[in-house]
Amino acid sequence: MGNFQFLPEQASTLAPEVDHLLYFLVAVTVFFSVVIFSTIFYFAIRYRRRSANEMPDAHQAHNGYTLEIIWSVIPFGITLVMFTWGASVFFTASRPPKDALQIYAVGKRWMWKLEHVEGQREINELHIPVGRPVRLTMTSEDVIHSFFVPAFRTKQDVVPGRYTSTWFTPTKTGKYHLFCAEFCGTKHSGMVGWIYVMEPNDYQTWLSGGATEGSLAENGKKLFEQLACSNCHKDDTTGRCPPLPNLFGSQVKLAGGGTVKADEAYIRESILQPQAKVVAGYEPVMPTFQGLISEEQVLQLVEYVKSIGPKPGTGPADSGQNPAKKPSTAGSMPANR
Amino acid sequence: MDTAVAQERENYLNASHGLKSWLLTKDHKRIGLLYLFTITLFFFIGGAFATLIRIELLSPQGNMVSSETYNKLFTMHAVAMIFFFMIPSIPAVLGNFFLPIMIGARDLAFPKLNLLSWYLLVIGGAFSLFAMIAGGVDTGWTFYTPYSTTYSNSWVIATALGIFIAGFSSILTGLNFIVTVHRMRAPGMTWFRMPLFVWANYATSLIQVLGTPVLAVTIVLLFVERVFQLGIFDPARGGDPVLFQHLFWFYSHPAVYIMVLPGMGVISEIISTFSRKTVFGYAFIAFSSVAIAVLGFLVWGHHMFVSGQSLYASMVFSFLSYFVAIPSAIKVFNWTATLYKGSISYQTPMLYAFGFIGLFTIGGLTGLFLAALGMDIHVTDTYFVVAHFHYIMVGGTMMAYLGGMHFWWPKMTGRMYPEGWAKLSSLVIFLGFNLTFFPQFILGYLGMPRRYHLYPAEFQVLNVMSTAGASILAVGYAMPMIYFIWSLKYGKVAPMNPWGATGLEWRTASPPPVHNFEQTPIVTHEAYDYTSVPAEEIEVV
Amino acid sequence: MSNHAHSESLELRVQFDTAEQQRDASTLGMWLFLVTEVMFFGGMFAAYTVYRNLYPEVFAICSSSLNAVLGAVNTCVLLLSSFTMVMAVRAGQLGQQKAIIWFLILTLLFGGIFLGVKAVEWKEKFDEHHIPGQAAFHLEGLQQADQGHAQLFFSLYFAMTGLHALHMVIGAGILLGLILHAKQGRYSASYYTPVDVAGLYWHFVDVIWIFLFPLLYLIDRHLGK
CATH class of the missing domain: 1.10.760.10 (Cytochrome c-like domain)
Known part of the structure; x- marks a missing residue:
């Protein structure tokens, strides 16, 4: 437990964007907390009761329309910034690029089944190349699950009876947690796995290795x-x-x-x-x-x-080799909700 | 109960005796106490579950209970705490007791209905307790379909039925309060002379009356779906599991405001009393309660940003959610401004009020994180959410509830609580609370999902901190329980108006007579007009 | 409260200052209760709307399998019962004790007829295997694949008409209580609030049916044929 962290690893293009939003939100929170707490603290000391039957001056204003307007409008302006910023990050996170690598995921109590179009099937593990957008099309065989990779700052519910999708571009090779984030029954906390982000060449080697039963x-x-x-x-x-x-x-x-x-x-x-x-x-x-x-x-x-x-x-043979030139039809779809 | 007072004069406690006189009472004050016993029981049941959860999470491998048991623990913790403690807490105990007195009424408009509400809560509680004892329920308090309707092998029906029945208790209480506020105010008690606690409870009642029936129908649908497998929420038969979430959150988001609005009302009373100043911006605080009640119905979709609802629906819900922030911010700023040039004393209720403002501010501001779409994707369904709503519910409502209990305890029982112990416990609770829940914000951002029995080892340090905090918190909660009971016999006899407060409840004896006032009061002053309190009636303790 | 000095009567309970205040409070209370009922049925209507939009054709065919004639008859019966209820309230205002009793009995009778017809309809559904969840469920004129969606329709049909009927049964119980109390001569021109308030409830249940009938029986009926 040596290296204690406050942030999870940043391993996707989305991660720094979400973290920047976090810094802004934390800054606003700290600012307002400090303003409110120190004001209360100051008032509580400055105007403490000095004798049991002390009465404050009864003739002070107890309405200040200017003040009310100021402290309604300023927070409202700040929340508008939060909304716009949050929505724009969300918008990016909802629109997969056209050249994304297509992968399918099926949630089933209590495992993740992941399938590459080339035919490789994995359980609770997903191997993907670094630096290339990956689009997941997901469904569930039973209850609602949720595909959550903290290092990518991405999460999407996996709903039975329909397809949902999410996408991300890994930016760092390594091994990252995959969690199920929607409660799905007894072994919900066991419905976890690993995402392996690999160098493109290693990924190709991995793809060609291992027996598959066809794409x-x-x-x-x-x-x-x-x-x-x-x-x-x-x-x-x-x-x-x-x-x-x-x-x-x-x-x-x-x-x-x-x-x-x-x-x-x-x-x-x-x-x-x-x-x-x-x-x-x-x-x-x-x-x-x-x-x-x-x-x-x-x-x-x-x-x-x-x-x-x-x-x-x-197609089965050429996928993953020169993706940039061959926009997949899958990418032209809007996020399927 | 306390012979010294009994010899002096008749009050609602000694006017009649025996179990029957309590179980069949129509006196809103006695019913308030019946609620107090009931919800305290559920608080300790829910607290016991929380204790087991925190002990279990000391270790990432989960070596105390099985996953099945763990899932039941967090579900039953939430069911007991939300439906049988938080929702009835301030309205049904303090509201029941003080709302009629504060507007100068002899009772609520429908006393029998009030008693019925309590019985409904008890019956609903009995069903849920039965489910807990018989084997528990493991769906999470959200009862998401199709897990709850098709896959769970636990006592879903009994629990849901318990919540359904308790829901009617909540509806009837709300209905009773609204009619009482509209029709039972004493002469001179205009709408804008009502204490803010009454305004807050009025706004809460609106939500109870409008929202709870939707919960009821959702549970009916859940019930028929689970029993008859009709396919209403089952995708294999054309049903839509996400529809359940919409119906559920249509109630359950406003339910958050059922839990926190009355607390805000309590804080307004306390801040004013202990700074001896008219609440700054009375009308703004009053209307912000109503605004929160109304806006609360428009934002349920912010619980569903990753559920697969449309991008544009999510944007609208996110946008509307920020509107709720404004009335909440207005309240906090007005409370702070009330302190300005006041005469501030640090008695226990005031300490709780300070605690409330601090924790509610953090809880509210972190709510803005969750309303921001891009941020919510990452932190929803993680411990960040757990920390956020505990800051609102426990840091906010629970602080306000305890503050209110200390504030009104002298009036309710005729006895003072021991001030030193009370101050100490409020400090212990504040520290314990922060140590328990602050680490969970970090845990959540690091990615620990909620409702996880087993978790990766790197999350252990923060979990251990949280559990350590919880043990301090538990000590903090045990203390008032003990000294409140102690004070019933050994506490100093409470004067009529120990705090020098302005409300009508302080213009009648402690404890009040059966019909609250010897004579119907006639109100001639604005709320919180400290010049109106006759000096001889104040006996500051 | 038992040994308290205030004398309590039905006409003026102790928490009220005037009879008028008491009447106002009761009426407002009932209106609020009806608001909760609107929200309750509103949830059902919302679910119905969602599924009707998802499977319009199947729902049209299901609608046309319902017996619109019986539905229409029931609508008339219920409207009549509302009329007799109004007359009972009117009799209360005028303090005509006999008339209150008779109009309440008539209302109860019409309510009974409604429930009887409803029972016949449900029996029909049972005979035709239109009970959702039944293994033998089958609706003629639909593909096998759509039988599930038809079950959805009938789930909602039974849930909505069932809850409505439950409200009718509760209403009948209330009427029965009113009749007994009226026989004891409890109501007069100065105190008939219970009749008044029960009338509000009865009309509300009536209005719910006015919405249910077209929604379930009539909309798009021609498409199903």
Whole structure:
């Protein structure tokens, strides 16, 4: 316990921003506390009661509109600064850059399952390269969890039945705590893990090492065939169901009017609740897969649909090598809430 | 109870005898004391859970109780403290006792309803106690779905039912207070002559009446969902688990103000009395209570910045949250200004009031951290939040409650408490409190999540400090318990107006007669007009 | 309080100075209570609104499966009961003791009819397997995938109509008490506050139904057909 710290390590681009906000807030807190405490202290000494039946002068003002206005308006101005500053940090923290590395996380009592698009699967550990934005798309198989990495100053609830996302750019290699921050039952405090931030080269070595069972998209393709999805979803418009190539990221016209953006949440919903948003011109013939496939399998299917999307996305082979030139389609999505 | 006084004259304590005369009483003062016994019991139950939590957290490996037990401990600590101690504390004990007297009424508007409220709290408390004894509940006091509805194997229903019933106690108390303030004021007691304690309780009652029913319906939905598995909050069946959070916080955020507003009222009384000065900016303090009550309903979403609600909803909630800061700041500044050129004495209630202002200021300012979106992402659901709300609830409300108990103890019992011991205990509590909870701000920023049984070893030093503080705090709380009881028999007999205060409650005997006043008072002065107190009635102790 | 000198009567309890103050306090108290009731049902309505927006088609189909004729009949019955309640209060004002009793009995009767019809409706749902949580739950005209959402509708339907019916039962109990007291001749032109206040409550329960009926039975009914 030698090196006692007041701040957790700063290991993401967000961390210094949050810490600067902290310094400001602490400064305001100290300033007002000192002003109030010293005033009270001074008054308490200066105007202490000197005899039991002492009465202060009864004719002083006990209303001061100028004062009231001053001490309402000044704090209000300061809180406006706090709001704006806080909101701008939050805004950055909610908007992942387009070239972010896509990783999926599934919370399950009481473990974190993390999946790289290349197919590496980790439990309670996440290996990522330094200096590159990482975007997590997360869901839960049971209750609400929360993905919390103090060193990155980032936290996002992981909610069953929907996708939420968060992102960060690690700035320092090392090993950082991962906590579940939303109470999830008996072993909540055991739902912890480590984030390993590695040099890009080490990360590549790590990625290529270890046996994988194929990339997420490849597994998704296998599943797509096993579940006989391909019987109806043909590559052209001859099937009973809409074709999926070039679907991801596009605007889809719906039966009954309206459009929806084909993002991860939409694809997930279409697999689990096909009747929810039916594509214009098609009959609602698709059966539901709710309860038949796991959240991880849904992720594989989603990744497969993304991989046959319009742009060369985070395909299995080339991902992570020259990310800057190949903006992933995933990045164009707004933070999915 | 105290024979010396009894021989002199009849009062509400000696007017009738026997258990039945207490259990069937319609006297608001006796009902206030019934509440006092009940919530003191729950305070010690909740305190026992807190003690076990702090002892357990001495070590990061958690070698005293299992994780399952630990989860039950922090849940039951919160349930006992929030629903059965904090929410009823100042309104139901001090408010019940003094609100009618302070406006010159003989009783509340609905005395039977008042008694019913107490019975509801007892019945609700019994359900929750049963749940605690039968095996406990482990969902956290927030009962987040779907954990509470589908996954938890503990006594969720019994606990929720207890809270549901206690909620009606809170609603009926609020209703009773509002009607009393509107319809029962003595001649001359205009709205702007009412003591600020009455204003604070009035604002609190508005929240109780408007907010608590939403908690009730939330619990009904939780109940049917858990029993019948209907899918209202279950995503697998199209339900929305986050809807529960919205409904829950719609009540539970205003509930924070149910807990702290009456405390602010107590502080206004004490600061004025012990500096013998009219409260500075009376109208601003009065209206800031109402403003907090109203604004409190608009900010619930600030508990949900990382829940997945939309970015823009979060921004609006963050923005509105800062508006609550203004009326709170106004109060603190006005209290400080009240001291200016006063005649300040340092009796125990005043020490508690100083403690309140200090701790509430820190608690309030750290609330601004949590309202700042970018900061909240990092510190929400960590010990930072734990520290923040304990500064408000324990540092604020508990200090005000103890301050009020000391302030009004002579009136309630007819006896003075021992001043030396009381001063010492207030100091012990102040120091113990800060040592317990200040380290938790740092723990939280370092990243220790709340509700963690096991934690990484690097957090141990701060946890040990916190536990050390808690043991001091426990001693501090035990002391008033002992000397208050001692004073019932051995305390000096209290005069009518020991502090030279202005309120109507100091213009009647200590303890007051059954119907509060020998004659209905006629109010001719503004509140806190120290020139109005006849010198012969003041017997400064 | 038992041995206190103040003499307490029903007409003027000891904490009040005048009968008028007492009446005002009781009325204000009831209004406040009704405000809490609005908030209580408001939470339900909020949940209903959220889910109706999430699954509009399913909810339309569910709505049209409800028996609108019985619903309409019940609405009329309840409006009639409100009318007789008003007449009971009026009789109180005029101090007509017999009339108070008769109008209260009529109100109770209409309330009973309402609950009877409601029971028939619920029985229907049970026979049709429209009870949420039931293994056999099935609503005709819906895909298997949407049965869960239909269960949501019926959960809310039973929760809302159930709570409303509970309020009716409580109201009936209050009416019964009033009738017994009226028979003892407790009410007069100078003291009929309980009848007045109970009337407020009864009208409120009536108004809640006026909201429930279109929300559950009528909106988008044509879409479901």
